[in-house]
Amino acid sequence: MLYQGEDIKKLIPQRDPIMMVDALVSAEGDVCKTELGVRESNFFIEDDQLMSEPGLIEHIAQSASAFAGYRCVVKGEPAPVGYIGEVKKFHCYRRPAIGDVLSTTITMGAEVNGITIITGETTVNGEVVADTQMKIFTADE
């Protein structure tokens, strides 16, 4: 684990009730891995006790944000604020349940004019539950 618990707040600007990353597990080159435990109190848990699909999108976006934040923090720079610019080819194969641990792999492309294209894949116990591409804008505030 590179960052977890309170320390994850050094990497992402989101706070309770919409913090959707528990840990940055690893980061090497253009690839990072993150985790999120799905708790009953999660903002995206619906009446049927499963997570709504936008929760998966937010988790993937914040995973990318944590990766970008980590890259800045190791260079001694402040973590950037990222906004989702586009979601493309998102698939949800299964909505996560309370108690599931989401394991997500982010692959980050090159940044061009403040826009970074990332791909994300989320698994639970090795089963792919969602994947997507995303464009992330970074702002300096």
Added chain:
Amino acid sequence: MLLKDKFYKVQQENVLSPLHGVYLIALLPDADVYRGHFPHKAVCPGVCNIETIRECAEMLTGKKLFMKTIKQCRLTAVATPQVCPLLDVDVMLTPNQDSSAYIIQARIADAETTYMELKGEFSVNN
């Protein structure tokens, strides 16, 4: 529903056809989500606007819908309850061959600005 009456309130429902509706919504500036997005500046999470589109599609069809695929969703402007307190959510659905899913085209906009455009497939079955 996750966000209806918590993140937004429907002010007006214009059902143009059984598969095309325009929902005028008011964003609720005191919504809980803004405590965390972000602590110093309230910005609508893009994913909440995606969820709002789904909920409007559910109101239109009267069915629970699952977001199997988002082909493309463009977030073309930053929405906040201050910048755009009132928004039109335009939802257009086309059933697939066996009616197990709808192709959806949706747009969130006000008179001046488009904030989101979404194309995808929402399934009737989980």
